[in-house]
Amino acid sequence: MNSNPFTPYLRFIGPFALGVLATLWIVKSFSPQAPNSAPHKQANSSPPEAISVENADPTSESPASTFVNRETQRAGQFTMQPDPSDDFSEPVPEEWETPLFTVLQQTNMAVRNQGLLNMAITSAAHVPRVQAECLKHLTYGLSEKDPNQFLTIIRNPVLPIRLRQEFLEETLRIRRKELTHWLASTLAYENQPEIATTARAFLSQGTKN
DSSP, X not given: OOOOTTHHHHHHHHHHHHHHHHHHHHHHHTSOOOGGXXXXXXXXXXXXXXXXXXXXXXXXXXXXXXXXXXXXXXHHHHHHSOOTTTOXXXXXXXXXXXXXXXXXXXXXXXXXXXXHHHIIIIITTTOHHHHHHHHHHHHHHSOTTXXXXXXXXXXXXXXXXHHHHHHHHHHHHHSOHHHHHHHHHHHTTOSSHHHXXXXXXXXXXXXXX
């Protein structure tokens, strides 16, 4: 009986090949994942807080935009407020209502007039709207027995020139001739052009009548 000379080798190669295959399978099973799979796994494990930050409401104002809006609103409010030196039609400021009405309620006319004069040239020296209100009452309330009080108002530089000129015009319009003629003659050459012009215009009208 002839034996195959390769039989011993075949018996050895078979188990050897099976061992190699088993080794490769084990190595592959415990090998690390490919680098390109790491980002995907990391993204899936992101905490909920990170996602909520990214999905924040896009309509919310940022601090910068809020600041700009507030500045715009302030600018708009500022431009809407009238200039107190040019517009005397606005109401008297609320904080001045009580002091002003306290003076106006005085029954003694001398005390009342002195209080209005003090307010116009002292306490409310930088509040033209209050000064205008004081002069309006003084125009009708001052006594003609002391004409120098009229000059005190008209020549006082603390009062805006527009208020002094209007005070003079109204005084010349409503007061007795004796007072108005004396007042206009005294102020005809005043160093304040608006006052001098008003006084000379009044005297000129008087000569024509």
